[in-house]
Amino acid sequence: MRYFSRSHNNRKSLRPPDLYEYFVDNFWFKSVDLENQKINEPLRGKHKADIVIIGGGFTGLSAAYNIRKKYPNKKIVLLEGACCGYGASGRNGGFCITTDWIEGMEGFDLENRKKTLGMSSYGLRQIKQVISEYGVECDLEENGMLSVALNNKHVKVLEKHHAYYNKIGMESTLLLGDDLKAEINSPSFTAGLLVPYGAILNPAKLAREMKRVIEELGVEVREQTVVTRITPGKTILVDTELGEIQAPSIVIAMNAYSHKLGFFKNRVIPISVFQIATEPLSLEQWESIGWQNRQGLSDLRALYNYSRPTVEGRIVMGGVNPQYYSKDLLSSGNDKFVSRRIEEEMFTFFPQLKGLKIEHAWGGTTALTLGNKESIGVIGDHKNIYYGVGYGEGVPATQTAGRIIAELMVGESNDFTNHKFVNKQIPYAGPAGLRKYFAIGAKWLMNKYDLRLYR
Numbered sequence: 001m002r003y004f005s006r007s008h009n010n011r012k013s014l015r016p017p018d019l020y021e022y023f024v025d026n027f028w029f030k031s032v033d034l035e036n037q038k039i040n041e042p043l044r045g046k047h048k049a050d051i052v053i054i055g056g057g058f059t060g061l062s063a064a065y066n067i068r069k070k071y072p073n074k075k076i077v078l079l080e081g082a083c084c085g086y087g088a089s090g091r092n093g094g095f096c097i098t099t100d101w102i103e104g105m106e107g108f109d110l111e112n113r114k115k116t117l118g119m120s121s122y123g124l125r126q127i128k129q130v131i132s133e134y135g136v137e138c139d140l141e142e143n144g145m146l147s148v149a150l151n152n153k154h155v156k157v158l159e160k161h162h163a164y165y166n167k168i169g170m171e172s173t174l175l176l177g178d179d180l181k182a183e184i185n186s187p188s189f190t191a192g193l194l195v196p197y198g199a200i201l202n203p204a205k206l207a208r209e210m211k212r213v214i215e216e217l218g219v220e221v222r223e224q225t226v227v228t229r230i231t232p233g234k235t236i237l238v239d240t241e242l243g244e245i246q247a248p249s250i251v252i253a254m255n256a257y258s259h260k261l262g263f264f265k266n267r268v269i270p271i272s273v274f275q276i277a278t279e280p281l282s283l284e285q286w287e288s289i290g291w292q293n294r295q296g297l298s299d300l301r302a303l304y305n306y307s308r309p310t311v312e313g314r315i316v317m318g319g320v321n322p323q324y325y326s327k328d329l330l331s332s333g334n335d336k337f338v339s340r341r342i343e344e345e346m347f348t349f350f351p352q353l354k355g356l357k358i359e360h361a362w363g364g365t366t367a368l369t370l371g372n373k374e375s376i377g378v379i380g381d382h383k384n385i386y387y388g389v390g391y392g393e394g395v396p397a398t399q400t401a402g403r404i405i406a407e408l409m410v411g412e413s414n415d416f417t418n419h420k421f422v423n424k425q426i427p428y429a430g431p432a433g434l435r436k437y438f439a440i441g442a443k444w445l446m447n448k449y450d451l452r453l454y455r
């Protein structure tokens with residue numbers, strides 16, 4: 001299997017190695033010129049560390065950042081199979097949704113509401129912290145989110161959300177008719193709900209910049225370092241393709257890839273999601289669709305579609321049809337059928353853009369759990385294997401996970417470490433062989449009846 005057989009010898013190119021799939025058409029990778037960026041040398045030979053982090057996505061990067069702040073003098077080594085940002089973290093929509101943890105707040109008093117809101121938006125606050133403290137550039141735009149209805153059922157859902165926001169004292173604006181048209185001009189949208197919370201960003205820039213920050217803080221980052229085996233114990237042995245390293249504590253930050261090393265099998269389920277990026281729009285084209293306030297935009301279908309502008313004036317659109325392939329094939333890198341469907345939706349939503357070129361199409365592998373919520377915690381007989389996996393909206397939640405992992409490591413007890421997602425049992429999702437058929441059935445049902453499993 002390719003996963004175990006990749007060789008590092010005679011590497012001439014700076015291009016990151018193909019760990020599972022590498023689709024060069026990822027617009028975000030292009031925007032950071034990833035093929036010409038320095039990719040760190042792999043770990044070779046035998047080593048010891050105090051803490052080893054496996055995975056250089058947002059979970060691993062945030063864990064490194066937060067652990068370093070707790071332990072300024074410990075030897076922390078992050079091992080990444082390809083390059084930091086190679087997984088979902090460098091491929092996603094860049095939506096930073098800050099209202100993920102606010103469900104069920106009606107019964108809370110003011111104090112508790114404030115606390116929950118503060119916790120829900122922590123991920124974004126941490127991103128802003130690395131921007132202000134370390135000059136991280138990731139095109140962050142705090143423009144809020146706009147959900148749009150495509151039919152009457154969706155309008156009712158928006159009204160319900162609007163009433164909920166009102167009840168818990170959060171801002172939201174229901175948009176109808178000309179007000180909606182002034183915000184975004186599409187013949188498909190019948191209503192909209194605007195919330196001033198949340199942001200969009202360039203995820204590959206954030207990942208590559210966070211790599212720089214943790215290195216500046218003294219974390220050793222080894223890229224091109226595929227971990228092939230983890231042997232738990234009081235001291236944990238981590239085998240890599242070209243070496244080994246032992247440490248008394250490790251962090252599993254591989255999300256969708258965790259099962260490859262035997263973690264969270266049949267519980268954290270890899271799915272592939274696909275996106276396209278248009279060429280830059282002209283000023284006239286932008287004027288024709290409105291969207292001057294540049295919010296993150298999504299509709300309300302069970303298999304929803306999301307889109308956002310980029311600083312280059314492009315539209316990145318994704319979603320519609322997440323794919324579950326099998327336990328071993330994590331992503332095809334680019335599923336032409338799905339990309340074409342996204343493209344069709346682009347011109348259904350915005351017929352005035354007909355003729356606009358689609359310049360990039362790519363995929364990424366993320367993970368679902370039943371219930372679509374993350375679990376962050378610590379496992380193992382010696383309680384020394386920390387982890388964060390299975391996020392719904394992982395861009396901000398991974399930042400929070402890194403904080404929680406660091407706090408658990410030092411034994412802190414606070415609202416974050418006592419949150420219901422900490423050490424949450426991840427439900428069993430059934431045997432891998434059957435899952436493909438379950439996924440096909442579930443998608444068919446969701447499409448036909450617009451069933452909303454988790455939104």
Ligand SMILES: Cc1cc2nc3c(=O)[nH]c(=O)nc-3n(C[C@H](O)[C@H](O)[C@H](O)COP(=O)(O)OP(=O)(O)OC[C@H]3O[C@@H](n4cnc5c(N)ncnc54)[C@H](O)[C@@H]3O)c2cc1C
Pocket residue numbers: 019054055056057058059060079080081082083084085086087088089090091092093094095096097225226227228253254255256257258260261272273274275318363364365366367388389391392393394395396397398
């Ligand atoms: C197309 C797409 C769109 C999305 N859009 C959004 C969005 O707009 N907003 C949002 O909040 N969330 C979004 N998500 C989800 C979000 O990207 C993820 O939840 C988040 O990035 C997970 O981060 P992570 O660090 O846990 O995992 P990853 O970013 O996947 O990182 C895991 C890392 O582990 C490495 N690795 C794997 N196996 C090994 C090994 N054996 N040895 C060494 N290293 C290994 C991988 O190379 C990878 O870099 C999207 C996901 C996708 C795919």
